[in-house]
Amino acid sequence: MISFQNIEKSFDQQLVLKKINLEIQKGELMVLLGASGSGKTTMLRMINALEKPDSGSIEISNQNIGLHNILDLRKQIGYVIQKVGLFPHYSVYDNVATILRLKAEDEKSIKQKVHQWLGKIGMPASIYGNKYPAELSGGEAQRIGLARALVAKPKMILLDEPFSALDPISRVIIRNKFRKIQREEKLTAVMVTHDVLEAVSMADRICLLANGEIQQVGTPQEIIFHPKNDWVAKFIKGDQFQASLASVSLNEIQKYIKGQFFLEDNSDNSVLDFLQYSDSKFHSIVLDAFYNWKEDKG
Numbered sequence: 622m623i624s625f626q627n628i629e630k631s632f633d634q635q636l637v638l639k640k641i642n643l644e645i646q647k648g649e650l651m652v653l654l655g656a657s658g659s660g661k662t663t664m665l666r667m668i669n670a671l672e673k674p675d676s677g678s679i680e681i682s683n684q685n686i687g688l689h690n691i692l693d694l695r696k697q698i699g700y701v702i703q704k705v706g707l708f709p710h711y712s713v714y715d716n717v718a719t720i721l722r723l724k725a726e727d728e729k730s731i732k733q734k735v736h737q738w739l740g741k742i743g744m745p746a747s748i749y750g751n752k753y754p755a756e757l758s759g760g761e762a763q764r765i766g767l768a769r770a771l772v773a774k775p776k777m778i779l780l781d782e783p784f785s786a787l788d789p790i791s792r793v794i795i796r797n798k799f800r801k802i803q804r805e806e807k808l809t810a811v812m813v814t815h816d817v818l819e820a821v822s823m824a825d826r827i828c829l830l831a832n833g834e835i836q837q838v839g840t841p842q843e844i845i846f847h848p849k850n851d852w853v854a855k856f857i858k859g860d861q862f863q864a865s866l867a868s869v870s871l872n873e874i875q876k877y878i879k880g881q882f883f884l885e886d887n888s889d890n891s892v893l894d895f896l897q898y899s900d901s902k903f904h905s906i907v908l909d910a911f912y913n914w915k916e917d918k919g
């Protein structure tokens with residue numbers, strides 16, 4: 622669906638992407654993961670032609686991006702960034718309707734679609750439709766941003782740290798909502814994050830970048846259990862992962878572990894011991910399972 626072929630890119634003498642080759646399949650959620658400055662956003666922005674490679678080519682649906690009409694291409698691609706960019710003087714309804722109106726759809730079909738998508742993201746039009754962005758929480762605004770990107774039925778969606786400014790609970794709720802919709806719609810999605818936990822709990826596959834080079838591409842399980850090199854192993858186990866762990870509510874993890882594992886002593890302390898004496902590989906499995914469990918519970 623999306624193919625990076627020998628992509629190189631420099632900004633002012635700085636080589637930011639080095640011979641990048643990556644295939645993103647139709648309907649998969651590929652996460653671009655890496656530390657700050659590793660080139661993730663630059664790669665993402667190449668997909669909707671906001672950045673041009675110096676050499677190499679990008680193909681979308683087997684056609685070189687240069688041969689696509691850029692405006693038509695962008696109409697097929699939803700783009701969600703950390704700062705949602707809702708129009709402040711438009712109501713929630715009008716924000717979500719914007720792209721459909723640009724496509725000159727009739728108001729009856731617009732109404733049906735806007736209501737459908739506000740419902741899907743858990744913000745019914747009857748309650749939220751007439752509100753303005755300033756009246757929404759960060760998490761609600763982010764969900765409206767998603768609905769606005771999805772209502773036009775894009776073939777692909779690009780997400781750049783879309784959930785990172787949210788509190789941990791909203792983040793988990795929105796991640797799960799998005800993942801469910803992305804699977805149902807069989808949407809090809811590319812998401813940038815530096816949060817290992819977010820990557821392992823959401824991705825079909827992860828592309829791990831360091832200094833503009835791909836270190837490994839694989840499923841979360843492959844990356845956790847079969848790191849290709851020391852750098853990958855360190856990144857997965859290291860500070861990045863511990864920082865991600867810290868963002869999850871301990872209470873929620875405790876509840877989950879108590880429900881799933883039969884600990885001899887059912888106190889919070891035994892849960893803490895349990896986590897403390899297990900290694901980070903184990904944490905990730907527990908947390909992965911935790912998110913699935915939370916998603917099943919709705």
Ligand SMILES: Nc1ncnc2c1ncn2[C@@H]1O[C@H](COP(=O)(O)OP(=O)(O)OP(=O)(O)O)[C@@H](O)[C@H]1O
Nearest residue numbers: 632633637655656657658659660661662663664815
């Ligand atoms: N327009 C630009 N002009 C000059 N340098 C740039 C430009 N865009 C990106 N860079 C540089 O390219 C490198 C990679 O940037 P990029 O935004 O792709 O990294 P990233 O992995 O997404 O980082 P972060 O997680 O901090 O957003 C950085 O060193 C950045 O300073």
